[in-house]
Each structure stands twice: as structure tokens, then as C-alpha cells.
Amino acid sequence: MLMAEAPPYRRFRAPQEDGQTLVEPPRSSLASVVARNRAHLASLDYEMQGKSLAELAASARHSLVKQAVAYTSQYRDVSRRHLAAQQPGGPMILSGHQPQLFHAGVWYKNFVLGDLAKGVGGAAIHLLIDSDLCRAASIRVPTGTVEAPHVESVPFDRPAAEVPYEERSIVDEATLRGFSGHVSQLLRPFVAHPLVESLWPLVLDGDRGEPNLGLRIAQGRHQLEGELGNETFELPQSRVCQLPEFHWFVAHLLAHLPRFWAAYNDALAAYRQVHGFRNRAHPVPDLAQSDGWLEAPFWMWTADNPRRQAVFARQQGETVEVSDRRSHTITLTLSAERDADLAAEQLADAAARGFKLRTRALATTLFARLVLSDLFLHGIGGARYDQVTDDVAQRFFGFALPEFATASATLRLPIRHRAVGDDQLRAVRQQLRELNYHPERYLPSNGASQAVAEVLAVKNRWIATAKSPQNARTRHAAIVAANASLQPFVASQRGQLEQERADVEHRLATGAMLDSREYSFCLFPREHFERLLRT
Numbered sequence: 001m002l003m004a005e006a007p008p009y010r011r012f013r014a015p016q017e018d019g020q021t022l023v024e025p026p027r028s029s030l031a032s033v034v035a036r037n038r039a040h041l042a043s044l045d046y047e048m049q050g051k052s053l054a055e056l057a058a059s060a061r062h063s064l065v066k067q068a069v070a071y072t073s074q075y076r077d078v079s080r081r082h083l084a085a086q087q088p089g090g091p092m093i094l095s096g097h098q099p100q101l102f103h104a105g106v107w108y109k110n111f112v113l114g115d116l117a118k119g120v121g122g123a124a125i126h127l128l129i130d131s132d133l134c135r136a137a138s139i140r141v142p143t144g145t146v147e148a149p150h151v152e153s154v155p156f157d158r159p160a161a162e163v164p165y166e167e168r169s170i171v172d173e174a175t176l177r178g179f180s181g182h183v184s185q186l187l188r189p190f191v192a193h194p195l196v197e198s199l200w201p202l203v204l205d206g207d208r209g210e211p212n213l214g215l216r217i218a219q220g221r222h223q224l225e226g227e228l229g230n231e232t233f234e235l236p237q238s239r240v241c242q243l244p245e246f247h248w249f250v251a252h253l254l255a256h257l258p259r260f261w262a263a264y265n266d267a268l269a270a271y272r273q274v275h276g277f278r279n280r281a282h283p284v285p286d287l288a289q290s291d292g293w294l295e296a297p298f299w300m301w302t303a304d305n306p307r308r309q310a311v312f313a314r315q316q317g318e319t320v321e322v323s324d325r326r327s328h329t330i331t332l333t334l335s336a337e338r339d340a341d342l343a344a345e346q347l348a349d350a351a352a353r354g355f356k357l358r359t360r361a362l363a364t365t366l367f368a369r370l371v372l373s374d375l376f377l378h379g380i381g382g383a384r385y386d387q388v389t390d391d392v393a394q395r396f397f398g399f400a401l402p403e404f405a406t407a408s409a410t411l412r413l414p415i416r417h418r419a420v421g422d423d424q425l426r427a428v429r430q431q432l433r434e435l436n437y438h439p440e441r442y443l444p445s446n447g448a449s450q451a452v453a454e455v456l457a458v459k460n461r462w463i464a465t466a467k468s469p470q471n472a473r474t475r476h477a478a479i480v481a482a483n484a485s486l487q488p489f490v491a492s493q494r495g496q497l498e499q500e501r502a503d504v505e506h507r508l509a510t511g512a513m514l515d516s517r518e519y520s521f522c523l524f525p526r527e528h529f530e531r532l533l534r535t
Helices: 027-043 053-073 080-084 104-120 173-187 196-208 213-227 244-255 257-275 341-352 361-372 380-396 422-437 450-464 472-514 526-533
Strands: 021-024 092-097 123-128 138-144 149-155 233-236 293-302 309-316 319-323 329-333 355-359 375-378 405-409
Touching (some): 027 053, 027 375, 053 092, 053 233, 053 244, 053 361, 092 104, 092 361, 104 123, 104 213, 104 375, 104 405, 104 526, 123 213, 138 173, 149 472, 196 213, 244 257, 244 293, 244 319, 244 341, 244 361, 257 293, 257 380, 293 361, 329 341, 341 355, 355 361, 361 375, 375 380, 422 472, 450 472
Parallel strands (some): 092 123, 092 375, 123 233
Antiparallel strands (some): 021 405, 138 149, 293 309, 319 329
């Protein structure tokens, strides 16, 4: 049942100007947000299947930092100050994104993460969300000339089946090795030395061991961040989903799945109602039900068959069956009244046997914000959908989640071109419209012919005639006919305006292509991005 009053939703908007940043709450107040969140978490008295939330969180954070340090140390030196930030009980600041060549605004968030953690003496961990699908192994690169640009898709690996990033191995090392040179050549008319030239040697340095495409790229990017002075840890979300504390959390949700299922779908319904969305897949689909099975907010697959499948569960006496309703089922000794120790062990045993249970979007941040962190740092998209997570938590747990923060930026490639605005196109279109309905305003000033004068006289007479039900049709037809008769006399003006409209539309399309904020961070000159970090 929906709440009588939907929660307020903030509308996050990407920065519009080149070099403009967004940090909300303001960067100067983030330390106080961390302190407020820590106090809020400490005040919560909530029991999860035999463990307090505080006990589960303390254990999970210890496990998380240990895993993040071990993972990061495999490919990047970890500084003493960096290691000192993992002190037990210290602030934990998290963010996350897919392991891809994301745009510069997303990359900016990683630096806000590191700077904030440094300011509060805490640990900064960026989660690599590798349960999402790797849909393409390429980026868009602008090339050509300023007058006639176009965009090419440049692959860094050969196409492969759409599987989770966790399962996406490198298919063709030759394509990977040739990526930087291909990008630099295409981009050369606009950018002489893009960051990809510094990034890619670090990516290729992973030849010694990392076969996963997403992790290879992420590790190179993270090493580059270190060269730029950003001190964070990183950890794949798949490793988070193997923590014992995560299995305990999953067991708690499954033990109360009917109530969680209702809270989840009601929160989505409230969000869609407030925003006027009719698409039930936005921002994420509802959890389904069928024949006594309820869908849970997880994915399931195996290494032998890495196609993600939805997870369903049903209570059967003192056990919960967890299944993809195809070929895999896990039976847990679990009920709403029972401790989760045995169920968590059974989930760990299933993982050891090759079953991969991974979080979907809302469950990822629900666990991260409630159990793992004192502040989660989102980008624009995550901030929008995670307000649904806030509502889910309020409905299910009965308390508010710790506040999240949002960071993003807009950075445009430094390509000089003549810019035009939508207002110029509107003005030309308005003049063309006036040529249809008021051609007399554009007639030559050196006098009109007798024929033109007669047409104008007829039009003016009808305009001066008051409109009535009896004459409406005749009046309208006469004015339309007069306007049509005058068109040959403004043909030259129409030709000029149509050419101007085509020029403005071309320049708008060109500007949209050259000014896109969605280009990968690796296309920018290093100094251009560094200026963004100083704002």
C-alpha cells in the first residue's frame, strides 16, 4: 500500500557550462555530513537475524578495507598515509561505477572521493560495479574538421557476448594494444596529446596477469589517478558480494522478502507517480511474482553460464528456496524468526561451488550506504535513482538511510568553433513563419505592382472585417489565398532564410557533436582535466 504522501524528490541536473562542477551538499559541508551520518548510524538499534546492525557494519567494514587494500596493492603502490586511513572505526567514504572509460564528469567524482576522505581522515573506496553488463568495448571519438566533424566508434576489444563485466575477458590483445594509437590519430585535428597516451601504457602493463577487460582498464585508470595525486582504494563489487557480512545481509532480506518486495515496489510506484512516469521499467523494473515465487533484488549466474538471471525466492516451512527458476536452486535454512548464521554459511558454500549471487542497482547502494559506508558519493544518474532506495529503506527498515552526496562535472573538449544558440534557430524559423502569414512585411520597399496592391487591398479588407460564424470560412479562405498570391514576391527572402536556417541547424549539430559532455575522460588533454580539479 502506498504512503499517503510521497517523499520529496530532488531533481539533479548536470552542470551546463564547460568546467562547471556540481557537488551537493556543497563540498565545504561534506565533512559535517559524514559526521552527521556517523552519529545517525550509531543511534540505530536494529537487529538483522541475530546480529545488530552495528555489529554487522563493524565487521563488514573491516573485511571491506582488508579486501580493498589487498586488491589495490596488486597493481598500485599504496602510500603510508593511504594505509593509515584504514584505521578501525574511521570514516568510510564510498563511490562506485562500472569499470569503463566513462566521461570526465564521472571521473571528477573519483577525485572528490579521495579529497573528502583525506579531509576527514578516512578511507576512500571506489567500487567497480562489475555485475552490470558489458554492452560495448568501444568509445566514441570525434574526428574530421571543425566545419565537418563526425564521430567514429573505436574498439578497445573485439565484440563479444553481453555478459557482466565480471565475466568479460579480453578477446583480442592486438585490438587492445592498438587502441591508443587509433584514438590519437582520429583525435589529432582537435587534441594533440590526449590522456589516452598516458593511460594506455598503464593499461597494457596489465599484460602480466589481469585477463578481465574491465579490471584491466580500471587498474590503468586508477594508476593514472595515483600519478595525479588521488589516493583511494578500489574493489570490484563482485568481491563485496563474497563477504560473509554480505551473505548475512542477503539472508535478512530473503527472510523478510514479502515485506521487502512490497516496500520496493511501493517505493517505485510512488516515484513514478510523482514524476508522471508511465514506463514501469523506469527508473528500474518492479520486482515480479509468479506461482508463489517473489523476485529478489539480485542476479544469479555461474561461470559456466554467465548470463544474468533474475533471482526468485519462496518460503517453504523452515527453509527458503532461492532460484533462477531455470536450472539453479539454493536451499537455505532460514525464516523470519531464525538467526542467519546457517543460511549465510549455505550462501558461502554455494559461492564456493560456482554460484554467483550479485546485487542489482538499488540493492548495491542499499548495502553500501547502510552497512559499508559513512557517506556514499553518487553521480547524477545514481543520485536520481537512489532516492528510491531511501524510500525503500524507510518503508522496510523503518528508519532513514544515511544521506548520500552527489558529484559531477561538465568538461568539453577544447575545440574552437563558432557557436550558435537555439535562440538563433528560433528567430529564423519565426521569420519563415511570418513569410507564410505576413508576406506583406517583406515586400520590396521600392513599391508594389498594381497586382500586388489589389491583393493587399483584398487581404486588408478581410482582416478589417469582424469575424462571425457566417463569414469565418470565407474570410479565412480569402486571407490564405492572398498570402499565397504574395509568395512569389518574397521568394528571394525565403531562399535566404532557408539557407540561413540550414546553416544554423548545421552549426547547432556540429556544436552538439563537438561540445558533448559524454566523451571519455581519456580524450582530454591532461592539463585541461587538471584545471577542472582546481575549481
